[in-house]
Amino acid sequence: MDATRANTTVRTTCAYCGVGCGVLATPRADGSVDIAGDPEHPANFGRLCSKGSALGETLGLDGRLLHPRVGGRRVSWDAATELVAERFAHAIAEHGPNSVALYVSGQLLTEDYFVANKLMKGFIGSANIDTNSRLCMASAVAGHRRAFGADIVPGTYEDFEQADLVVLVGSNLAWCHPVLHQRLMAARDRIGTRLVVIDPRRTATAVDADLHLAIEPGSDVALFNGLFAYMSEVGAVDTGFVAAHTCGLEQALAEASGHVADVARLTGLDPSDVQAFFELFARTEKVVTAFSQGVNQSVSGTDKVNSIINCHLISGRIGKPGMGPFSVTGQPNAMGGREVGGLATQLAAHMDLEAAADRERLGRFWQTRSVADRPGLKAVDLFEAVRDGRIKALWIMATNPVASMPDADLVREALKACPFVVVSDILPDTDTAKCADVLLPAAGWGEKDGTVTNSERLISRQRAFLDLPGEARPDWWIITQIARRMGFTAAFPYSKPADIFAEHAALSSFENDGGRAFDIGGLAALDAAGYHELAPARWPFRRDASAQTRFGGDGRFFTPDGRARFVATPVAGPAREPRYPMVLNTGRVRDHWHTMTRTGRSPRLSRHIAEPFVEIHPLDAAQAGIGPADLVRVESPLGQIVVRALVAATQRQGTVFVPMHWNGQTASDARVDSLVIADTDPVSGQPALKSGRVRIARFPARWYGFAVTRSSPRTQDCDYWALARARAGYCAELAGLADPASWRDLFASLLGFTLAEDDVHALHDVQSGHHRLAAFSGDRLLGALFVAREPVAASRSFLAAALTERFETPQDRLALLAGRPRGDVPDTGALVCSCFEIGTNQIEALVRAGGAKSVDDVGAKLKAGTNCGSCRAEIRRIIHARSLENAN
Template sequence: MRNIPVQDLSASVSSSRVHTTCPYCGVGCGVTLSRQRNQDMPIGDEDHPANFGRMCVKGSALHETIGVNGRLLHPEVDGKQTDWNSALDRVAQRLQETIEKYGPDAVAFYVSGQLLTEDYYVANKLMKGYIGSANIDTNSRLCMSTAVAAHKRVFGADAVPTSYEDLESADLIILYGSNMAWTHPVVYQRIAAAKAARPELKIVVIDPRRTSTAELADLHLPIKPGTDIELIDGLLAYLINEGHEDSAYLKKHAEDYESVCQQIIERSSNLSDIAETCDISLENLKRFYQWFANTEKTVSVFSQGINQSSRGVDQASLILYSHLLTGRIGQEGSGPFSITGQPNAMGGREVGGLANQLAAHMNIESEAHKEIVQTFWGSPTICQSPGAKAIDMFRQIEEGTIKFVWIMATNPVVSLPEAERVKSALSRCPTVVVSDCMAETDTVRLAHIKLPAAGWGEKDGTVTNSERRISRQRSFLDLPAEVKPDWWIICQVAERLGFASDFNFAKPADIFREHARLSAYKNKGDRAFNIGGMIGMSDMDYDQLKPVQWPVIDRDSDGNFVSTKRLFTDGLFYTPSGKAKFHDVVLDTSPRRQGAFPFMLNTGRIRDQWHTMTRTGLSRRLQKHYSEPFVEMHPDDMKALELQSGQLASVSSPQGSCTVRVSEHDGLRKGDVFMPIHWSDSFASAARTDTLVAAICDPISGQPAFKQTPVEIKSVKVRWQAILLFSIRLPLPGNDYWAYRALGDWHMYILAGNARLDIKQMKKQWRKQCDQWAEVDAGDQAMMRLVGSRQGRPTLWMALHEEMPQWNEDWLLDAIKNPETSMRALLLGMPLGARLNKGSAQICTCNQVDEDRITEAISKGCSTVECVGKKTRAGTTCGSCIPEIRKLLTRVNSDEQEEVLC
């Protein structure tokens, strides 16, 4: 494996086209890398069945996030750089010592949907078959474990029955708790294209917020947070009462449905009560139920709004029951569809990445399955019972029961609920090992041993997307410095523990072949996951593997592996009886608003960012959509608290507190607020959203309820606000609030505070970087501009004001590099005589089009998305911003109509 100088990383892209996959959401888009305009520009792979060439804005900016800036490039032990042999020896030594002294359950691995299937496979094999503990869990616990549990208890297997094609052939699509326009943009675009081709296709969006996704909906149900279960329970009662159940299908293919359906009828037949509970109109409730009842080709998509709940498994189960009840499963254009959060959450499930699974979808509580896995591996032991799920794992670390934890490719100090407790637990754990590609994440900072792992573009292996499609993620970059793939790191540790012969993999293809063999081993059709048709595939087969949906048990006449588009077409399930199983559900256990915490907080993603921004945060343009952490509130709630848009506020719960900007959103219900999950301590002073969230979990899946947290909101008063640009990272002046953005070669902070800044002390603090100063000071820090330079070149720019300072970002970044720019213009932060930047939000990231330009185009006569695109180019590249353009069209036209009426 050849190492290359880090400065040559960008030149290592092959001149030929490389077909790989995107590392973000579970859509699993194919990406093609080619050389264009002397840049490594990713484009959508037109032959990949997940996206057919479409790309979202995050995918189209992938080339802006690769490189060595901020990378972890060398192993470190106890704060000191070392070589690989020493680091691996130390990992194995501390692991072995922990096991010998405290037993295998004192050890834990916390892994990630960012790993490739081959990485996942060897990690799970080492922990469950050789260390002998099931204490390996994944951050997929936070997004997909509820869907896993629901599939297993109803279908007998974690098997998603549908394909993306079903969305395009459906006549009714229901989106439960999914802001798909932002979280799975390419699938949303496929739905939008289907809607444009067939306007009769109906779309229902069920979400407390009116999101960008709802702009395409024929019906939006803004239900009260936490009442999904009552809504879906009522749907089932309606279907039964109105005679829409498929009795013949149920009798032949389901069990225990009579008693469960009777209980549903008894508790959920009163439509008025359901409408009142959900806080929606009775008319809209009936319309939804009638559309479902009368539409044979229905697909029910569910995501985090369903999964991230204390009743998630019951909610997801009811969605599955709605399709079993009507016999709408295993058919084209029909079925329940759990859409996955991460790029390889599905692949992790295939190899047993969750603490309550065995490899190849086998059951950890089945003696027969444990024997199958141990016999196949020839391992010295096998875990005997489920391990600690994510929340319990970190509680056991906090309590001192787990004394060694190895965290791979994830950032739990930001992403887990009660995140401050997680941080505290890791700070007290005797051994924390972290494998990551980045050097400065909130979690990496707490590691005793840091192992530099491969990132996207360097990884080589497979991933599985939401529709069970296995795709190759191919490397196109050489590994920089001493960076290594995760599978290699794990196998090296296994070798040092004495298991070399069982982890003697030379390349990812070797691991995949073993994975395929295990899936088919003693599988007589009683296990859904089976890729036995790929056994014995050559290295060339693996290198050239085309996307394929499992189960894969055959090849066609051309030698291609045969995909399985949809499951349960024969009505046979993977339960002991071969029938889908109904279970009763429990209603009314969701958290409610509390007197001291009157608002209900919902958390989620924004369009242009991913997880904790370790990757997307490197792109300047991706950070333009939203530059700071924020809380969205209904305008009436803001008025009641005397809050203004853009003002700082504290958001607090019994678990913690954040300080963020207030943002007005009239698509929220009164009393509900929304915050994104992305900002960490690397990007803001106090914006880790999950410090607010209580560790309340679904009792079956162990998935945390991130969607309903009672909070309090208060105004934060500040004396001044500032924008500070550095050419290198410098220490900040004293302040109460900061938020960071990468600006290419420069670094930007937005600051705010109450204490008067000591300008003389600041200059002294920064004297090594600035030997000359120019400033404008209006007195008492009401307004100040400051430019610092070294050897005649600007290295620092600062604007301070009572309110947020005005400046022209694009002009200033160019002007700083231009020796002809006058100092007066630099101090102003924009060309002399130029219009002040109003801080208009960026809508189209691809083409850098802000809200003002789009609004102006609409006001001048543009009445369609297509017209706005022609005038401004907004929405003409990846299409992710089209829902926001539609919303602006509605708003501007409504405002103008109001003016005419007045």
């Protein structure tokens, strides 16, 4: 590390969700980085979630891609960029510009995104550039454009704190956007905000709700159509606003039914709950309706968005403090990508790809005659075109579609069949990188410099505080080099991110008389120093310095006539598949992110949930003969995965939940998106990743195992495995369909070396099928393996910690094989609070002793729940369970 960076605190922005929290990063001389929330950042005011606070643990160079590779062989940057430029140019010359494509990511910085879109849409002349943001918020974009004429989020985070009612739809805010959730909870304590959660699962967010509507999956349109009609019937209409500033009300109402009994039947809800929700919404003026992936990731996602917006338009509750529809994005720069035209259906700066005047304007600004004149292939269609040979060269940046796309195995087949695949990433061994002809080492978080835009339109700086390792380079630099080698040197003169941002800002105000919502022309004149010091700024940020915090409150929209549109939203019937009777719901867990290429590096984050799982209602589990902690086959028409059973009454009967994070490097077979059919919303092209049809069966394991190892275990002899990082090594959950010839040989295979007789301590109970082995080198544990006929009962936290301990006597070594600490050594239990590493047993002991009767009491004694707050629901559940136990 450059000595000048050590101990210098840098203001930057978190690498994870769309909340866009400010971070203070302080690199130390020993290579570590201290992470803290930025108390001056308006998104988080110093708070960080468990993932954000652990960012420093994810920054090591272990496994990093540090040099360009072609065919697995290290090459120079000149050779790599020349080859990419040559192969792309050749495909274009032979087959036309639409024979090449880029697939990019909401984890790129805005400057990276801008240059990529300029190259494809402005100079190659194809709109075949789409983004993984298609998977998370394309339906929100389409809904906004249909209703408002532009992709605008009308409100800000402050509205959550000013509302009297917040409705969360398809959003587990407590786990997926914890800092924003805690802002909401603080406001609730202060002003009594009511909370309604609409979600098939009883999530950590639903636990905090005044009313939880556990709707039938996919029935959101029926619910909001009913609310829309109900508001019209009871007179909860802002007639002045509707008459002056909207159109299409009658047509939209004709599609809606407000009969409570009908809505209850379509949604699977109790009629009294439907009535209570309708009455609460209708009589409350200050309402925010926030929605996320549970709305967007659907074959009717755009209609779901518009059904929500309709309810706000009819009541005039939009663009004013404490009221409005609010799309909460999943990625750190999904909004920034939208600003630069990141989707295949957009142009930069909110210009319309299908409008000749906008294409001509952009061409004049960029001084090109090659602006794409028709929409490109959306993500699902793009990979289908790769598979059938229409795409001859594909460049993937900062994303892992072989794990994250629907029908993920088809995506892998497509990449293997593609004549030329380039991947820019920080790791060489992701499921996607393994399919690449060329690997380009990209800069990671902490090494790159630019801007991101969060869900409330707030532009923040992401600043570098680490040196570029090896030959890694920023994405904008890589794209610029290849653009120049393709002959576009004059159009790509950039030497630093500030150059790109200045062009981006200038384009936003170019011939923009207020007809385009996105305008940051007031930032176009920033010099390098001004760009470096740029404080968070919300758009629009116009040259005339006119301020506009919210959109729509003044009744002005971006449609041709300036009126907002009501949109008729028909109710679609539920999909039925008798062979696959259960509805699959996919999503996130609290402490992991996307496909775990970053969070999977943190031992602390892996402790909360260390293994892929399927959450099943007890009655469904009993019917399938599945017990707690059994392994389960989850099968769809596309294939199957094997994951751990989590039997929980919080899951809706007839449905199962499987998280999206595990990939080919962290589990044997747990890529849940390989089960999801690639059905898409007909308007947005967003795939229905949240749901599918599956059946479940118990995985007939002959034996179960748990191992800790100092180095990454070799799991080729196991039929099931899942890996998680530990402080000094790895934890592995294992299983097999048949006993190995020798448990000692299996153990040696896991460790990857031959075991000397004196280095191994073992206990075998052949009759019960219990086997325990531990290997030592001197007084250090090399690894341990615990095997049983049933899921292994051993303290995971104790055994993982043993990798850091010294075992100086034979008695100490044999004691390890008990699988749990001695009576005088406390076992913290399963992790609950990642921020302060507080376990279940610690909280339970405090409650049993009478030291805590509330979540705040636990926080005062143990600190648990006092940082990001995402564990508060779990703490509350523990307190409730122990209180019942004490009462009995």
